[in-house]
Amino acid sequence: MKLTARNTHRDIAYFYIGLIIAFSFSGIFLNHRRVWHPSRVKYTSQEISMTPTSANAVNDEFIKSFTESQAIDDQLRRYSMDGNTLRISYGTQDVTMDVTTGKGKLEKYMTTPLLGQMTKLHVDTSDFWIYYSDIFGVAMLVIAFTGMFIVKGDKSFRKRGWKLAAIGLLFPLIFLFLLG
Incomplete structure (x- = not known):
């Protein structure tokens, strides 16, 4: 296998797809825990x-x-x-x-079976899980950075993608500084 941005992006994403899905669900659950919390x-x-x-x-x-x-x-x-x-x-x-x-x-x-356990992924403080989550965070950065170099031409990161990325970065900053 040739080491390219596309191959690296794809293989790391495939490896972490289960955790990405679990983190996505648990994050949504925690955002709405006052209405429904699968752990309670x-x-x-x-x-x-x-x-x-x-x-x-x-x-x-x-x-x-x-x-x-x-x-x-x-x-x-x-x-x-x-x-x-x-x-x-x-x-x-x-x-x-x-x-x-x-x-x-x-x-x-x-605790709701499976869903309640998934919410613990965001709040677990065991040493193993902290290190695994750190590795996962680095992997997400690799996926983000390699994704910038996959598309070529008019729709590439250099031509168009950087504008969308800047807007995407602006939203959390607005919530963090203006609304927080």
Whole structure:
């Protein structure tokens, strides 16, 4: 096989096509995670109750006691108060409770098979995955740069492609600096 921009571009793209597709899906999922997050899909919801109390009584000790009284065996992520509404987030479940009435809701979540795992590709921090992702990033740069030299003539990068590339680069810069 002859080492050309076309061959390099094609073979690296073929090698990474699965990861490109998985990253594309997981990126889209993460962009819209407030609407639907495949790592946290609600599968049960039940009414729960507790002894009414005041919003001022909610502290770390109260949350620990509440968790034990409801037999919630899950890792506490965070809690917050909004007026009289207590929100507690655990690893796989959330509680929303009106502390003055003692009535609330416990929602349990699960991960959507395959789709939920794909979203982890963007947030995984294991050493292996970080290095593999770095190699993937370099490969994407090689694909981008070799792609600039594949087409010849009037539609080449030098004649026309650089204008489209400049416009394509302008969009993220606009979002980054003007809208961010």
